[in-house]
Amino acid sequence: MGLTKKILIALVAGVIVGVGLSYIPTNIFSAVNTYVLDPVGQIFINLIMMLVVPIVFVSIVLGTAGLGEPAKLGKIGIQTISFFLVTTAIALTIGIGLAFLLEPGQPGVFNTDTLEYEEQSAPPIMETIINIIPDNPISSMASGDMLQIIAFAIFIGIGLAFLGEKTDGIHRLFEQANELFMWLIQSIMKTAPYGAFALIASAIGEAGLSGIGPMAMYMITVILGLVLHAAITYSAAIWGIGKANPLKFFKAFFPAMSVGFSTSSSNATLPVSMKVAQENLGVKKEISSFVQPLGATINMDGTAIMQAVATVFIAQVYAETLGFADIIMIILTATLASIGTAGVPGVGLIMLAMVLNAVGLPVEGIGLIIGVDRILDMLRTSLNITGDAACAFIISERERRKELKAENA
Numbered sequence: 001m002g003l004t005k006k007i008l009i010a011l012v013a014g015v016i017v018g019v020g021l022s023y024i025p026t027n028i029f030s031a032v033n034t035y036v037l038d039p040v041g042q043i044f045i046n047l048i049m050m051l052v053v054p055i056v057f058v059s060i061v062l063g064t065a066g067l068g069e070p071a072k073l074g075k076i077g078i079q080t081i082s083f084f085l086v087t088t089a090i091a092l093t094i095g096i097g098l099a100f101l102l103e104p105g106q107p108g109v110f111n112t113d114t115l116e117y118e119e120q121s122a123p124p125i126m127e128t129i130i131n132i133i134p135d136n137p138i139s140s141m142a143s144g145d146m147l148q149i150i151a152f153a154i155f156i157g158i159g160l161a162f163l164g165e166k167t168d169g170i171h172r173l174f175e176q177a178n179e180l181f182m183w184l185i186q187s188i189m190k191t192a193p194y195g196a197f198a199l200i201a202s203a204i205g206e207a208g209l210s211g212i213g214p215m216a217m218y219m220i221t222v223i224l225g226l227v228l229h230a231a232i233t234y235s236a237a238i239w240g241i242g243k244a245n246p247l248k249f250f251k252a253f254f255p256a257m258s259v260g261f262s263t264s265s266s267n268a269t270l271p272v273s274m275k276v277a278q279e280n281l282g283v284k285k286e287i288s289s290f291v292q293p294l295g296a297t298i299n300m301d302g303t304a305i306m307q308a309v310a311t312v313f314i315a316q317v318y319a320e321t322l323g324f325a326d327i328i329m330i331i332l333t334a335t336l337a338s339i340g341t342a343g344v345p346g347v348g349l350i351m352l353a354m355v356l357n358a359v360g361l362p363v364e365g366i367g368l369i370i371g372v373d374r375i376l377d378m379l380r381t382s383l384n385i386t387g388d389a390a391c392a393f394i395i396s397e398r399e400r401r402k403e404l405k406a407e408n409a
Contacts, residue, residue, distance in 0.1 A: 003189060007258040010193035011200055018204025029205055037202040041262075044195025047188045048259075048268050053141050055181045055271045056293045057153045061174050063289030064157025073158070073290075076395060080291050083237075083391045084299040088338050090233050091301040092331045095225045095308025102224075104217035104309065105316030146267060146297040154290075185271045189255070192272075196262040203264075203374055215372045218313050222376050225305040226383050233301075234390045242394040243401075252280035253389050260382040264374070266296040273385045281389065283396040291395060295388030300338050302380025302387075303348045306373075307334050311355050314365035326359045333358040348377070 021029050067073045132151050134140040140148035160167050160174075235246035242249075250257075256273040263269055274292050277283040311330055315322050322330075337351045349370075353363050 003192065004255050004258075006193040007196055007255060010197040011258060011261065014197040014200030015204060017197075018201040021201060021205030033202050033205065037198045037205070040198035041195055041202055044188075044191055044198070045263055045265070045268055047191065047195075048185075048263070048271060051181055051184055051188075051271050052267055053144055053149060054177070055185070055274070056146065057141065057149055058174055058177045058181060059274060059285075059289035060150055060153035060293055061157045061160065062171075062178055063286040064154050065160040065171060065174075066284075066286030067157075067161070067290070069161075070158060073154070076287065076290065076399075079395055080294060080391055083394070084295060084338075084387075085335060087229075087233055087237075087301050087387055087391075088299070088304045088335050089331055091225070091229050091304040092308045092334050094229055094233075095222075095305040096312060096327055096330065098221050098225050098228075099309045099312030099316075102217065102221045103316060104221045105313040107317060107319035144267075146293065150293055150297065181271070182275060185275050189259075189272060189275075192255075192259055192262075196258060199262040200378075203378065206374075215369070218309065218369065219372055219376060221313075222306050222309045223379060225309060226302055226379055229301060229305060230383055230386060234386060237394055238390055242390075242397045244393070244397065249281065249390070249393065250386075253277070253386060255280075256389065257382040257386055260385045261378045264377045264381050266300075266381055266384050266388075269381070269385050270296045273389055277389045277392055281393050283389070283392045284399065287396045287399065288392045291392040292385075292388045295391060296385065298338060299387055299391070300348070300351075300380075300384050302383035303351065304334055304338065305383075306348060306376060306380055307352045307355055310352055310366075310369050311359065311361065314356065314361055314368065315359075317365065317368065318362060320361060322359065329358050330355055348380075349373075 021032065064073060067076065128147075132147050134145070134148035134152055137148065137152040140152065160171050230250070238244050238246045238249050253273075253276055256269060256276040259272045260266065260269040270293060273296075274288050277288045277292060278285055308330060312322065333355050334351060337354050349366060352366060356363050356365065
């Protein structure tokens with residue numbers, strides 16, 4: 001049986017077991033979760049996270065060196081950022097449209113008097129831009145600051161590209177390190193079905209079904225937005241720009257999507273998503289190595305859909321009217337915040353707090369959605385990494401067509 005089938009079976013089994021665990025006494029579930037599910041799931045996540053920083057660093061160094069000319073690197077960088085910003089704006093528009101259409105929030109249904117949420121402040125966007133350049137790259141690696149690691153790796157890669165034969169030994173060392181890390185990821189992925197099962201069962205068992213009822217319409221709206229964004233936005237981009245079959249793309253990328261669903265972390269899934277994109281989708285290593293780590297840090301289409309739906313939902317619960325200017329403000333604020341708050345823990349809720357403040361809605365409303373956010377986080381992480389892979393695939397296919405055209409000429 002292939003790995004994809006094993007993971008799919010594990011996901012289904014995890015959902016069934018999780019639903020069953022939600023009905024057993026709390027003390028029994030706590031024991032099962034503490035001594036079985038949580039350790040298995042955390043060990044799987046730790047195995048992947050162990051390789052995230054070295055794989056990102058080595059991959060981006062090789063990718064940047066492979067691109068060669070800084071002009072080409074800049075061109076691909078502009079294409080990548082443009083794709084991320086456009087798809088994020090489209091995701092927000094889809095989320096807002098669905099929220100107004102389906103009206104998941106109704107005034108008077110929820111008790112808002114007891115809601116509390118401790119707002120965390122995001123760093124100003126200029127501070128984030130300045131901090132992209134690390135003053136101590138070793139410290140950045142130790143703390144897992146992805147933007148700083150990416151920046152340092154790009155500088156090393158540009159240096160290798162300029163020095164050429166003088167640094168063949170170092171370049172070869174990076175290539176050998178990349179081969180080693182990819183082998184380790186392939187070995188770790190054999191444990192993915194067990195990790196996925198434990199993580200899903202633990203998340204659903206802990207969330208329970210009793211708290212989902214009142215929030216069902218909100219969840220349906222977010223999930224529908226995620227599905228539509230993948231089926232329309234990504235499919236249109238893959239078919240129209242990438243000149244490929246979207247169904248084949250999603251089928252080939254499914255193993256990474258399932259790991260993203262299990263871990264709820266774009267960074268934790270990054271080694272797997274890069275491996276799947278390169279091997280199953282044929283994305284060029286140098287492009288995958290540059291685009292996907294950057295996307296895992298700043299591209300959050302799934303989170304954008306959640307923010308759009310949550311903002312309208314909270315406005316409906318508090319019986320506040322959102323005008324056209326408010327809608328434009330939501331789209332602009334959330335799109336810019338997706339880059340401005342990159343690398344901050346709990347980034348989704350921090351970005352949502354920024355959006356709510358921008359349109360004058362009570363931040364305490366976030367307390368309504370926290371209970372079901374863990375389950376939705378699993379789904380939107382799958383969409384986030386799919387968007388990163390779609391961008392890498394499209395750019396790779398465009399570069400391949402240009403090379404073929406040049407050869408024919």
